[in-house]
Amino acid sequence: MSAADVVDCMLTALFVAAALRSLRQAVLFRSQQRRGRVDHLLHAVMALAMAVMPWNVGRMPSGIPQTAFFAAAALWFPLTADRCQGPAGGETDRGRTETQVGLGCRPVLAGWFGRS
Template structure:
């Protein structure tokens, strides 16, 4: 019988799979899409595929420095490409690209923490490790755990806020639509729904065991 955690993981896997298909299709097949937008969509598709696989045995292949470096680089891609063009609304462009950057950073963080834990074993302690060394190791582990909890909490809260904002953005009664929003909706009509669902799903994944 499936546990509640497995049920949630199944639901998230379906969500991320749909996001991956939509992002890949939109990035590859949409005419008139610029190179930067295509890279954005391909990165979103890659992240969604990785997130869908992470809770399962297939996700073990994601371990290692390569994938962590990949998503860390992706996290830097979004703000750096916004600052490349010096325009009057550079700050607005940067702010608009922070949510996907946070999602990529959360992915890199999850890969780092899920495969980087080191817990002292009973065999090691029984092999003659001095008590002072054991105490120091536990102190470092406790400090690292607090830091990890703070980083995870900040990423989760920010992604939840971004997800809610993205999902409510197309609603005229809640948020006035700008010309830029109309243009974005014309080229990517389900973009806000995809981005909002991805942000919320990533926030939940941050809090789930994997």
Template sequence: MLTALFAAAAVQALRHAVLPGGSGWLGRGDGLLHTVMASAMVVMAWHRFGEGPSPGRTSFFFAAAALWFPLTAVLGLRGPRWAALVRRSPHAVGMAAMAWMPLRHGGVTDPQTGGAVTGVLTLCLLAYALRSLTRDLPTLRGAPENVGVSTDLGGPCYRFWQGSTALGTAIMLLMHH
């Protein structure tokens, strides 16, 4: 199930990354990072850590990706920076979880510290998943004529994929390989 989820999420993120229109360079960068993340999760579901790239290189890449989101929010030219930072923080947490997984499962971290970091990342991912997946439910229940397939960035379809990916990442973070 996780393989199908992450494969579909990778396709959806890639579609948004290359979709012509208003996503701009920031949206394309976000989409490409989400594509790489979802693709890596497909591979992680089937391989043990240590069989692929070194945990250090993988963690470094995703740590840099985690920094992309708050840095682009703070350095962005549009809108209030604090609001942008809050909006982009769940994506940073997801990338941080991706940076953490190879270290945790590869035995590089202290077990006590590792448990605390894993717990915090998991709780953040679960909160974001719950918010994303349930945000549109009252609207959908109350107005069936408004139900449609939306692929707008920020629309119900987008929030479904973001929430599903966060939930799948939380599951993968807790799995032992």
């Protein structure tokens, strides 16, 4: 096995683990709103797509549907991020404040899209 194959295996394992975690989050945490489940499912699909990228799996379908799907999925996150759970700076669903997690999405999006 060459060094490139080892790297491909490591990348595949990494992205499969990320996909399984996202699927687990989407299935196990029923208390989440629909947006949270969609977020986790989109992360899982994207991680699985990245897991197969290093491997030559034969003839790939046209890139147009894939590009359209992943562009729509990528736009989903910033367009729905202003609907975060919990108030800005308040408690999140895991008991951490948004400032502990990071900036939180509302202040960042307010700057990006000119919303207040």
